[in-house]
Amino acid sequence: MLKLYIDGYQSKLRRSRALEQATRSHIEVIWLCQGARPSDKTIIDFRQNHLTALQNVNRALLQVCRELALIGGRRVAVDETLLKACANRSVHTTGNLTRELVRLETQIQAYFEALEGTLSDPVLVLPR
Numbered sequence: 001m002l003k004l005y006i007d008g009y010q011s012k013l014r015r016s017r018a019l020e021q022a023t024r025s026h027i028e029v030i031w032l033c034q035g036a037r038p039s040d041k042t043i044i045d046f047r048q049n050h051l052t053a054l055q056n057v058n059r060a061l062l063q064v065c066r067e068l069a070l071i072g073g074r075r076v077a078v079d080e081t082l083l084k085a086c087a088n089r090s091v092h093t094t095g096n097l098t099r100e101l102v103r104l105e106t107q108i109q110a111y112f113e114a115l116e117g118t119l120s121d122p123v124l125v126l127p128r
């Protein structure tokens with residue numbers, strides 16, 4: 001099953017039904033599975049029952065690829081995901097985040113100062 005999973009990942013076959021069909025039609029998958037034809041339910045159960053082991057195999061594969069300098073680790077690739085760009089002025093840059101953190105720190109400090117000054121006052125006005 002692990003061979004089927006890895007071959008499916010390489011062939012971009014993610015769905016269990018597509019993997020099941022590959023065990024019936026692709027000669028290399030039939031050879032890898034040694035003629036076994038697991039059902040889609042069996043493939044789903046394998047993924048669910050061995051999720052941590054599959055994650056460890058993927059981590060080990062990435063480590064081997066890094067050691068062999070097949071990947072550099074500088075770029076991230078995302079499969080089958082729609083990403084939208086954000087081009088507004090409130091983009092979170094390092095400078096913007098630093099200013100926001102300073103602003104939040106001053107608000108927190110002002111809040112605690114207001115708490116100290118109004119311990120006996122029942123109405124507390126929070127700074128903006």
